[in-house]
Amino acid sequence: MNFSRLISLALCAAAASASRLFVSSYAGNVTSLALTEKDGAYSLTPTYNATECGTSPSWLTLDATNGLLFCVNEGMATSNGSLSSFRVNQDGSLSHVQNLTTLAGPVHATLYGNPSGRRGIVLAHYGSAISTYTLKAAGPGDAGVDFSSSQTFTASPGPVADRQNAPHPHQAILDPTGKYMLVPDLGTDQIRVFSYNSDNLALNPLDSLVTDPGAGPRHAAFWTPNGVSCENCTTFLYVVNEISGTVASYKVSYRENNAGLRFELKDTQNALGHLVSPQRNAPSEISVSPDNRFLLIGNRNDTTFNPPNKDKSATIKSDSISTFALNGDGSLMFVQAAPAYGSYPRHFSTNKAGNLIAVGLQKSSEVVVFNRDVVTGLIVKPVAMARIEGEVSSVVWNE
Numbered sequence: 001m002n003f004s005r006l007i008s009l010a011l012c013a014a015a016a017s018a019s020r021l022f023v024s025s026y027a028g029n030v031t032s033l034a035l036t037e038k039d040g041a042y043s044l045t046p047t048y049n050a051t052e053c054g055t056s057p058s059w060l061t062l063d064a065t066n067g068l069l070f071c072v073n074e075g076m077a078t079s080n081g082s083l084s085s086f087r088v089n090q091d092g093s094l095s096h097v098q099n100l101t102t103l104a105g106p107v108h109a110t111l112y113g114n115p116s117g118r119r120g121i122v123l124a125h126y127g128s129a130i131s132t133y134t135l136k137a138a139g140p141g142d143a144g145v146d147f148s149s150s151q152t153f154t155a156s157p158g159p160v161a162d163r164q165n166a167p168h169p170h171q172a173i174l175d176p177t178g179k180y181m182l183v184p185d186l187g188t189d190q191i192r193v194f195s196y197n198s199d200n201l202a203l204n205p206l207d208s209l210v211t212d213p214g215a216g217p218r219h220a221a222f223w224t225p226n227g228v229s230c231e232n233c234t235t236f237l238y239v240v241n242e243i244s245g246t247v248a249s250y251k252v253s254y255r256e257n258n259a260g261l262r263f264e265l266k267d268t269q270n271a272l273g274h275l276v277s278p279q280r281n282a283p284s285e286i287s288v289s290p291d292n293r294f295l296l297i298g299n300r301n302d303t304t305f306n307p308p309n310k311d312k313s314a315t316i317k318s319d320s321i322s323t324f325a326l327n328g329d330g331s332l333m334f335v336q337a338a339p340a341y342g343s344y345p346r347h348f349s350t351n352k353a354g355n356l357i358a359v360g361l362q363k364s365s366e367v368v369v370f371n372r373d374v375v376t377g378l379i380v381k382p383v384a385m386a387r388i389e390g391e392v393s394s395v396v397w398n399e
């Protein structure tokens with residue numbers, strides 16, 4: 001192949017590209033959207049709705065490698081939640097496989113597994129529990145799951161009575177070595193730490209990370225500055241606190257003999273950096289950018305910005321997305337708060353290249369895709385948006 005042919009192929013790839021998003025909404029649908037780009041102009045089009053995840057889908061977990069999508073239904077109007085699994089088809093449609101009734105109020109789910117290929121999924125239940133399920137197949141085969149175990153928490157609640165009346169597990173994340181599961185508990189100001197049984201994948205509680213009283217930890221993200229994961233590798237944990245509106249950095253070290261983790265507080269900052277939010281901020285999601293250099297946080301209720309609406313006829317009250325640069329000692333340097341172009345960015349996801357970020361706006365019933373400068377880490381401007389019926393709860397890329 002000659003050089004000019006290579007260039008024309010590259011131009012061709014740049015001129016038209018497509019990827020997909022899956023979006024969950026509390027109105028009851030999981031929507032598949034196609035994002036296409038041609039000569040720098042993007043469009044975002046809903047192509048399929050799945051209705052099987054029940055009335056209040058709260059979270060989507062994509063297993064892109066095996067073409068499976070898991071959805072938890074918070075079951076707001078009922079005393080139980082549910083877990084649904086789907087096979088992802090080439091055209092972005094979803095084939096429903098199974099529903100299982102779960103404990104009340106699942107709000108997050110994470111895949112994990114053991115070295116021999118046994119796989120499972122952990123659910124965090126806002127209604128004071130975690131539960132685990134094993135997957136029927138290690139690979140793309142059977143998308144079914146079986147119930148494995150559950151634990152209900154009763155620890156004494158935190159000081160903010162209206163939000164901390166009981167334990168409220170909000171997420172489950174694996175540490176970079178894949179050995180421990182961490183569960184931020186908004187109701188009791190701790191990040192619960194578990195190891196897991198390599199046979200049935202049930203979780204065993206270890207010592208927790210205790211946050212400031214009234215912090216309300218919601219979600220967390222790990223960072224390995226050198227991009228390598230091992231027990232002796234430098235590792236940090238960033239926790240976004242929904243009630244105090246802060247982000248806390250911890251240095252993580254591994255205890256000997258699989259005895260758990262130690263945490264050393266390195267930095268605590270306002271989730272909006274040095275900006276003063278007009279209203280009380282209730283930050284939501286936190287993640288490290290794909291280039292491993294920046295931390296992104298969704299700010300809700302802050303109403304820091306007034307960007308123009310779609311036809312530029314008026315301005316809208318907008319919450320924001322914060323970007324911090326990650327320093328080698330674990331501390332954070334505020335870089336930017338960018339308008340989210342709407343209200344309550346409950347969840348966001350960056351694409352693999354890190355040049356696009358999709359934001360799910362819970363109260364605006366919209367998904368907005370922004371372009372992002374991978375060198376500076378700055379979110380630049382909205383490039384596409386789609387209206388989604390109801391309150392948007394999560395948005396994931398399927399590339």
Ligand SMILES: *[C@@H]1O[C@H](CO)[C@@H](O)[C@H](O)[C@H]1NC(C)=O
Binds near residue numbers: 048388
């Ligand atoms: C999905 O549902 C919405 C209503 O919320 C509807 O406007 C849209 O046409 C549906 N999309 C498809 C592809 O069926």
Ligand SMILES: *[C@@H]1O[C@H](CO)[C@@H](O)[C@H](O)[C@H]1NC(C)=O
Binds near residue numbers: 079080104
């Ligand atoms: C449904 O909820 C009830 C009440 O919380 C609980 O006892 C039961 O175990 C739940 N069912 C399942 C299948 O988790």
Ligand SMILES: *[C@@H]1O[C@H](CO)[C@@H](O)[C@H](O)[C@H]1NC(C)=O
Binds near residue numbers: 231232
């Ligand atoms: C980590 O380092 C310690 C000494 O600093 C060593 O004893 C231990 O074997 C190392 N652990 C691993 C998993 O490499």
Ligand SMILES: *[C@@H]1O[C@H](CO)[C@@H](O)[C@H](O)[C@H]1NC(C)=O
Binds near residue numbers: 281
């Ligand atoms: C939003 O901000 C207002 C004004 O500060 C406050 O009264 C309200 O409690 C905040 N909502 C949340 C969910 O934090």
Ligand SMILES: *[C@@H]1O[C@H](CO)[C@@H](O)[C@H](O)[C@H]1NC(C)=O
Binds near residue numbers: 050
């Ligand atoms: C959900 O999707 C179905 C099928 O496309 C559609 O008929 C319905 O209007 C959608 N409901 C909402 C609330 O978006």
Ligand SMILES: *[C@H]1O[C@@H](CO)[C@H](O)[C@@H](O)[C@@H]1NC(C)=O
Binds near residue numbers: 051073098
């Ligand atoms: C899961 O099963 C499908 C049909 O197989 C139903 O349509 C859904 O309503 C059901 N979902 C829940 C949460 O029960």
